[in-house]
Amino acid sequence: MSSESTLVTAAHFAYLAERTTPEGAFLRELKRAAGQAGIPEICVAPEQIALMGILLRLCRAQRVVEVGTLAGYSAIGMARALPSDGHLHTVEFAPKHAAFAREWIAKSDVADRITVLEGRGDEHLPRFEDESIDAVFLDADKGGYPGYLREAMRFLRPGGLVMADNAFAFGQLLDPNPTDREVGAVKAFNDHVPTVPNLEAVIVPIGDGLWVGIKR
Numbered sequence: 001m002s003s004e005s006t007l008v009t010a011a012h013f014a015y016l017a018e019r020t021t022p023e024g025a026f027l028r029e030l031k032r033a034a035g036q037a038g039i040p041e042i043c044v045a046p047e048q049i050a051l052m053g054i055l056l057r058l059c060r061a062q063r064v065v066e067v068g069t070l071a072g073y074s075a076i077g078m079a080r081a082l083p084s085d086g087h088l089h090t091v092e093f094a095p096k097h098a099a100f101a102r103e104w105i106a107k108s109d110v111a112d113r114i115t116v117l118e119g120r121g122d123e124h125l126p127r128f129e130d131e132s133i134d135a136v137f138l139d140a141d142k143g144g145y146p147g148y149l150r151e152a153m154r155f156l157r158p159g160g161l162v163m164a165d166n167a168f169a170f171g172q173l174l175d176p177n178p179t180d181r182e183v184g185a186v187k188a189f190n191d192h193v194p195t196v197p198n199l200e201a202v203i204v205p206i207g208d209g210l211w212v213g214i215k216r
């Protein structure tokens with residue numbers, strides 16, 4: 001037995017992606033329609049949504065908050081892991097994205113489990129009551145993550161689940177000359193997470209790196 005990790009290569013990612021429970025025809029069609037509508041193709045990877053669904057089921061999540069709806073892909077994927085009386089609030093800043101997401105959520109099998117809140121994350125998150133939420137997913141402006149996490153640690157119940165995307169900074173985390181303007185914010189957040197009291201967290205290396213944590 002070795003304490004060394006296996007180096008995960010692009011070939012490993014392709015291998016695991018091919019063996020993950022498929023996202024299904026509806027979500028594939030949503031992504032195609034979003035691309036045609038000029039919405040950027042930056043939703044989470046199918047293997048991330050598979051993992052997130054499993055984690056939500058494991059913690060028996062009923063109430064979930066997401067920041068960053070885009071086209072509604074991850075919102076629909078997560079809502080499918082909730083019981084029929086569960087609910088997911090998803091916050092979206094761009095009116096065009098919110099309108100597209102509402103249209104596709106209405107056509108989905110989980111239309112009654114999702115509410116799209118239009119506006120900024122820092123405007124909506126303070127409105128959730130203390131310890132009232134089971135899980136949170138951060139997938140919006142990276143500079144906002146520390147503030148969103150602070151709010152999440154207040155509104156999550158003990159044992160609540162934290163997930164945050166792009167820990168690998170769009171593939172540029174270890175790049176000496178990154179071109180994306182949010183890389184610095186991702187690095188600052190990655191350094192911040194292990195210092196947050198009452199949070200146990202780890203970066204899971206799927207997609208663009210998914211932070212997974214639990215509020216003690």
Ligand SMILES: C[S@@+](CC[C@H](N)C(=O)[O-])C[C@H]1O[C@@H](n2cnc3c(N)ncnc32)[C@H](O)[C@@H]1O
Binds near residue numbers: 075139
């Ligand atoms: C990476 S996309 C979200 C992808 C989505 N979670 C998925 O996987 O299907 C990020 C979204 O966050 C939105 N956004 C950016 N800044 C925001 C803010 N301050 N508050 C709320 N949403 C924001 C963007 O308009 C964009 O639609």
